[in-house]
Amino acid sequence: MLTHVILTATDGELKSEVFVFGGDVQVVIGRSAGCSLRLLDPTASRRHCLIDAGGEVVWVRDLGSLNGTYVNGQRVGGRTADVDDTHAEQPLRELHDGDQLKVGARTFWVRLVDETPPEGKAHSVRQEPCMAGA
Numbered sequence: 001m002l003t004h005v006i007l008t009a010t011d012g013e014l015k016s017e018v019f020v021f022g023g024d025v026q027v028v029i030g031r032s033a034g035c036s037l038r039l040l041d042p043t044a045s046r047r048h049c050l051i052d053a054g055g056e057v058v059w060v061r062d063l064g065s066l067n068g069t070y071v072n073g074q075r076v077g078g079r080t081a082d083v084d085d086t087h088a089e090q091p092l093r094e095l096h097d098g099d100q101l102k103v104g105a106r107t108f109w110v111r112l113v114d115e116t117p118p119e120g121k122a123h124s125v126r127q128e129p130c131m132a133g134a
Contacts (some may be wrong), residue, residue, distance in 0.1 A: 003020055003022060003056055003057075003058055003112050003114060004020060004022030004023075004025075004052060004053070004055055004076070004112070004113050004114070004115070005020070005021055005053050005058055005095075005110065005111070005112060006018060006020050006110075006111035006112075006113065007019045007101070007108040007109070007110060007111075008108060008109045008111070009106060009107070009108055010084055010100075010107045010108065010109055011041050011105075011106060011107050011122070012041060012105065012106045012107075013041075014039070014106065019108075021036070021051075021053060021055055022090070023053065023134075024053070025052075025053050025054070026050055026051070026052050026053075026054070027050070027051045027053070028047055028048075028049070028050050028063070029044075029048050029049050029050075029103050030044055030045055030046050030048040030052065030063070030065075030103075031044050031045065031046050032046040032047055035047065039103065039104060039106055041103075041104040041105050041106050042104075043067050043104035043105045044065070044104030044105070044106065045063065045064070045066060045104075047063045048062070048063060048065045048069065048103050048104060049061060049062050049063055049065065049069040049076075049103055050063055051095070057094055058094070058095045058112055059092045059093065059094055059095065060076060060092070060093050060095055061075050061076070061090050061091070061093070062076050062078045062090045062091075062102065063090065064077075064078065064079050064090060065077075065078045065079070066078065066079060067104055069098055069101070069102070069103055070100075070102035071101055071102075071123030072099055072100050072103070073091050073100070073102075076090070076091060077090035078089050078090070083088075095110050095112065096110070096112065097110065097111055097113075098110065098111070
């Protein structure tokens with residue numbers, strides 16, 4: 001069964017906002033206007049991380065951001081300040097229901113559900129990767 005992802009912002013300009021996506025999709029989070037979920041956060045990269053909800057398992061991958069992506073306080077990837085490795089393959093990290101995802105200075109509570117979430121105050125996100133440079 002395909003998993004639906006619900007991200008609830010816990011701080012910043014998006015605090016309490018809820019974002020829903022699911023099915024066999026990839027969502028890019030970052031500052032770029034072309035990203036699926038856009039952050040107005042100077043510590044986030046233009047293309048910061050990718051969430052892949054392609055089936056029963058949901059993955060996150062940093063896209064070579066300077067400040068890294070964190071799951072439950074553990075760094076998933078990102079480049080180091082003294083090395084330009086923006087095009088290096090970054091590690092994947094599986095996301096679980098209840099995880100905390102940090103992108104730049106913004107934190108999201110992750111919910112994974114097997115059924116389509118009810119309509120309401122949640123925002124749908126564009127479900128294709130953005131094309132802007134990192």
